[in-house]
Amino acid sequence: xxxxxxxxxxxxxxxxxxxxxxxxxxxxxxxxxxxxxxxxxxxxxxxxxxxxxxxxxxxxxxxxxxxxxxxxxxxxxxxxxxxxxxxxxxxxxxxxxxxxxxxxxxxxxxxxxxxxxxxxxxxxxxxxxxxxxxxxxxxxxxxxxxxxxxxxxxxxxxxxxxxxxxxxxxxxxxxxxxxxxxxxxxxxxxxxxxxxxxxxxxxxxxxxxxxxxxxxxxxxxxxxxxxxxxxxxxxxxxxx
Amino acid sequence: xxxxxxxxxxxxxxxxxxxxxxxxxxxxxxxxxxxxxxxxxxxxxxxxxxxxxxxxxxxxxxxxxxxxxxxxxxxxxxxxxxxxxxxxxxxxxxxxxxxxxxxxxxxxxxxxxxxxxxxxxxxxxxxxxxxxxxxxxxxxxxxxxxxxxxxxxxxxxxxxxxxxxxxxxxxxxxxxxxxxxxxxxxxxxxxxxxxxxxxxxxxxxxxxxxxxxxxxxxxxxxxxxxxxxxxxxxxxxxxx
Numbered sequence: 001x002x003x004x005x006x007x008x009x010x011x012x013x014x015x016x017x018x019x020x021x022x023x024x025x026x027x028x029x030x031x032x033x034x035x036x037x038x039x040x041x042x043x044x045x046x047x048x049x050x051x052x053x054x055x056x057x058x059x060x061x062x063x064x065x066x067x068x069x070x071x072x073x074x075x076x077x078x079x080x081x082x083x084x085x086x087x088x089x090x091x092x093x094x095x096x097x098x099x100x101x102x103x104x105x106x107x108x109x110x111x112x113x114x115x116x117x118x119x120x121x122x123x124x125x126x127x128x129x130x131x132x133x134x135x136x137x138x139x140x141x142x143x144x145x146x147x148x149x150x151x152x153x154x155x156x157x158x159x160x161x162x163x164x165x166x167x168x169x170x171x172x173x174x175x176x177x178x179x180x181x182x183x184x185x186x187x188x189x190x191x192x193x194x195x196x197x198x199x200x201x202x203x204x205x206x207x208x209x210x211x212x213x214x215x216x217x218x219x220x221x222x223x224x225x226x227x228x229x230x231x232x233x234x235x236x237x238x239x240x
Numbered sequence: 241x242x243x244x245x246x247x248x249x250x251x252x253x254x255x256x257x258x259x260x261x262x263x264x265x266x267x268x269x270x271x272x273x274x275x276x277x278x279x280x281x282x283x284x285x286x287x288x289x290x291x292x293x294x295x296x297x298x299x300x301x302x303x304x305x306x307x308x309x310x311x312x313x314x315x316x317x318x319x320x321x322x323x324x325x326x327x328x329x330x331x332x333x334x335x336x337x338x339x340x341x342x343x344x345x346x347x348x349x350x351x352x353x354x355x356x357x358x359x360x361x362x363x364x365x366x367x368x369x370x371x372x373x374x375x376x377x378x379x380x381x382x383x384x385x386x387x388x389x390x391x392x393x394x395x396x397x398x399x400x401x402x403x404x405x406x407x408x409x410x411x412x413x414x415x416x417x418x419x420x421x422x423x424x425x426x427x428x429x430x431x432x433x434x435x436x437x438x439x440x441x442x443x444x445x446x447x448x449x450x451x452x453x454x455x456x457x458x459x460x461x462x463x464x465x466x467x468x469x470x471x472x473x474x475x476x477x478x479x480x
Contacts, residue, residue: 012393015256019391151259153252153420180393183427190426 007141008174010161010184013148014110020178025140027114028123028131028164031147032156034085035072035107037124037220041087043239044226046096050237052108053101062101068094069101075213078103086216087126099236106147114145115232122230122237125160125195125220130227132167134240139173144184155187156199156221162188163223195221247381248414250401250424253388254350260418265380267354268363268371268404271387272396274325275312275347277364277460281327283479284366284466286336290477292348293341302341308334309341315453318343326456327366339476346387354385355472362470362477365400365435365460370467372407374480379413384424395427396439396461402428403463435461 011020021027030036039050053059056071056078063069063081070083077084085104102108114120123131123144135142144164146157162184168174169185176182191198196218219225230237251260261267270276279290293299296311296318303309303321310323317324325344342348354360363371363384375382384404386397402424408414409425416422431438436458459465470477 012252013256015259016253016392019255149419152256152418153423155419155423158419158423178392179389179395179398183393183395183398183423186430187423187426190430 005173005175006139008135008144008165008168008176008181009142009178010144010146010158010165010181012146012153012158012180013151014106014113014145015148015151017113017145020143021114021117023141024118024143026135026138027118027120027143027145028135028161029107029111029114029120029145029147030123030157030160031104031107031110032124032160033220034087034216035102035104035147036122037126038085038087038090039102039107039122039230039237040124040127040226040228042090042095042100043228043230043237045091047090047100048097048238049099050230051099051101051235052111052237053103054109054112056103059101059103067101068098070103072104074105086213087219088216106149110145110147111232111237118143120232121240123160123164125163125223126225127228128160128163128223130224130229132164134229135164135168136171136173142168142174155191158184159188159191159195159198162186163192245413245415246379248375248384248405248408248416248421249382249418250384250386250398250405250421252386252393252398252420253391254346254353254385255388255391257353257385260383261354261357263381264358264383266375266378267358267360267383267385268375269347269351269354269360269385269387270363270397270400271344271347271350272364272400273460274327274456275342275344275387276362277366278325278327278330279342279347279362279470279477280364280367280466280468282330282335282340283468283470283477285331287330287340288337288478289339290470291339291341291475292351292477293343294349294352296343299341299343307341308338311342312344314345326453327459328456346389350385350387351472351477358383360472361480363400363404365403365463366465367468368400368403368463370469372404374469375404375408376411376413382408382414395431398424399428399431399435399438402426403432
């Protein structure tokens with residue numbers, strides 16, 4: 001392990017990725033509500049492989065080939081698809097050993113964007129400590145990429161990124177100096193004793209509440225329910 | 241005055257302006273360290289008009305026509321120009337009644353970007369209460385546009401935007417629901433008792449400290465030193 005400290009920084013949205021990406025070796029894609037949480041849940045429940053696709057057209061092509069395909073837009077399952085990004089839709093025997101395909105509003109786009117140029121792993125609150133342990137062991141310059149909401153900043157992904165940052169900085173092996181990273185840590189410290197209460201204020205949580213997704217949200221905001229770390233290899237996510 | 245509540249939201253960077261701009265009537269351009277602070281200082285000290293330009297080439301054209309022209313990049317005065325974005329460079333008799341021209345790394349770009357489509361006023365901590373009072377009186381859908389640092393999020397502009405947001409929401413005449421706005425208010429609440437101490441953590445402040453700008457920073461972080469509100473009209477900023 002090198003003596004030199006590595007950097008960990010937070011990028012608030014895929015729209016800003018170009019401004020940050022040059023200096024990093026590994027990118028953690030984060031979409032707490034709900035894509036990256038659902039992807040972790042899928043691997044925890046036995047999925048073999050998950051192909052993230054950016055457009056509905058790509059998702060349709062896979063469906064026509066016979067894959068199990070999920071597609072979500074605006075928080076809802078797109079008509080004609082098997083599932084959306086609710087983690088609960090992945091908790092059944094039918095997905096065991098399967099290759100799934102998923103397209104979501106924000107999360108799968110962030111994964112595909114970063115995977116063009118970087119090693120990508122999938123982070124969420126449900127695999128938080130596993131991601132932290134892996135990044136400490138890897139010890140490379142690390143960018144935490146929040147998926148945001150339709151290109152904009154969101155609270156829940158920033159808080160998750162702040163949690164990872166704080167743990168890496170506490171290890172003494174990492175440094176950070178971007179203002180976005182400092183802000184993410186402040187928001188995490190403010191939220192960490194009560195994610196659910198803090199995010200009551202969140203626009204996205206309000207949007208989900210309108211869709212009757214309180215159970216989903218509770219699941220997504222409960223840290224450390226799994227040790228799986230999905231990693232992007234050869235066009236698909238697999239369990240590390 | 242309409243009974244309907246108006247929106248106030250925060251956009252963290254000019255790079256994200258396209259995602260926010262559709263719904264707003266008025267934009268407050270904010271570059272606390274140091275462009276919008278310097279612009280307020282210039283009008284406080286008697287400047288008649290200030291033309292913000294985005295490129296060094298435009299600044300050179302004005303210089304060749306005989307204008308007093310400032311240009312700053314990377315925190316330093318660009319060689320060959322009269323001044324940069326230090327507020328102190330505007331505190332002398334030579335600018336009284338003059339039309340100045342200014343190009344800076346972030347702030348003047350944000351002003352010009354927003355001025356293409358919106359009514360634009362210039363905000364900073366030094367004219368904070370004046371801006372708040374004006375926006376309350378105007379009561380229109382308001383976007384607070386942080387200039388950021390080279391397209392990225394920065395703390396000081398976000399905190400200033402959070403201060404304006406909190407005051408407008410407290411009036412009961414405004415609402416907000418973007419996560420960026422909620423985050424800006426949290427950061428403001430955290431910082432408000434000691435802007436200088438809070439921003440010790442800021443990357444940009446560290447950058448400026450390397451340039452020996454502690455006096456500038458103290459000035460920029462001291463609220464309510466002036467009541468002037470620069471407003472963009474017909475290609476230039478003037479005192480409202």
